[in-house]
Amino acid sequence: MKEVCKMTKALIVLTNHAKFxxxxxxxxxxxxxxTHFNQVMTEHQIDVDYVSPNGGYVPLDPGSIAPDQLDEVNNQFYNDADFRNRALGQSLQPSDINPRDYDVIYFAGGHGTVWDLPKSTALGQLAKQIYDQGGIVSAVCHGVVGLLAIQNADGSAFIKDKNLTGFTNEEEAINQLTNDVPFLAEDALKTAGAHHTKSDPYTEHVVTDGRLITGQNPQSARGVGEAVIKLLNA
Structure with a gap:
C-alpha cells in the first residue's frame, strides 16, 4: 500500500441555498x-478547498449547529477562522477551479443542496473532469443530488447503473419534510438509473463503486472520508 502523497488535494462542494x-x-x-469529512482529510495531510455553485457566502442549516450537534469536530471547525472564511464566507466559484489540482471532489449535504446542486452544470463538469483524470467523486446525504448534474460524454447520467446511497425517503419522512423539498433524493437517484441501497435510518452506510463513494446520512460523513483515504492508498 502506498502512502497518500501530501500533494493530494480535495475539493468540498457546498450549497448556496439558504431557505426552503x-x-x-x-x-x-x-x-x-x-467537517467530519474534512477532519479525515486533515488527519492525512490533504489540503481542502471549498466551492459552491455561485461562490461566496454559504449558509449553515441552523439545525446543524444546535447544542446536540456541536460535537468536538464541529466545534473545532466552527471556531476556526480559516474554515469560516474560506468555506462559509468566501467559497470559490466553479470558474475559479482548475480540476487538475484535485484528486477528490466531495459533495456535502444539507437540504439546501436539493435546490442548487442538481442545476449546476459547471460543478457537474468539474466533477466529471476530476473523475476522468483518475480522481474520486464522493458525496453524502442530500449532497448526492450533486451527482445528478454529472453527465457522460454521450449525455447519459454519470450515475446510471452505478451502486450508491444517499438520504432516504424514510429519513425525509422522519424529518417531516417530504412535501417541502422539490424532490426526494432517493427517488431522483433511482430515476437516473442508479442502484440505490440503504441501511436503517440515521445509521452509517457507505457504498464504494470504483471511484464513486457515497454515504447515506450525516452519520456517514466520516466513513466517506475514510473510504476515500482507503481508495487513495490502494
Whole structure:
C-alpha cells in the first residue's frame, strides 16, 4: 500500500441555498457533513478547498449547529477562522477551479443542496473532469443530488447503473419534510438509473463503486472520508 502523497488535494462542494421555498425555514449546508469529512482529510495531510455553485457566502442549516450537534469536530471547525472564511464566507466559484489540482471532489449535504446542486452544470463538469483524470467523486446525504448534474460524454447520467446511497425517503419522512423539498433524493437517484441501497435510518452506510463513494446520512460523513483515504492508498 502506498502512502497518500501530501500533494493530494480535495475539493468540498457546498450549497448556496439558504431557505426552503414552501415553508418559513432556513437551510443550507449541514455542518458535520463538511467537517467530519474534512477532519479525515486533515488527519492525512490533504489540503481542502471549498466551492459552491455561485461562490461566496454559504449558509449553515441552523439545525446543524444546535447544542446536540456541536460535537468536538464541529466545534473545532466552527471556531476556526480559516474554515469560516474560506468555506462559509468566501467559497470559490466553479470558474475559479482548475480540476487538475484535485484528486477528490466531495459533495456535502444539507437540504439546501436539493435546490442548487442538481442545476449546476459547471460543478457537474468539474466533477466529471476530476473523475476522468483518475480522481474520486464522493458525496453524502442530500449532497448526492450533486451527482445528478454529472453527465457522460454521450449525455447519459454519470450515475446510471452505478451502486450508491444517499438520504432516504424514510429519513425525509422522519424529518417531516417530504412535501417541502422539490424532490426526494432517493427517488431522483433511482430515476437516473442508479442502484440505490440503504441501511436503517440515521445509521452509517457507505457504498464504494470504483471511484464513486457515497454515504447515506450525516452519520456517514466520516466513513466517506475514510473510504476515500482507503481508495487513495490502494
Amino acid at each position: 421555498e414552501t415553508i418559513n425555514r432556513a437551510t443550507g449546508v449541514w455542518l458535520s457533513e463538511a
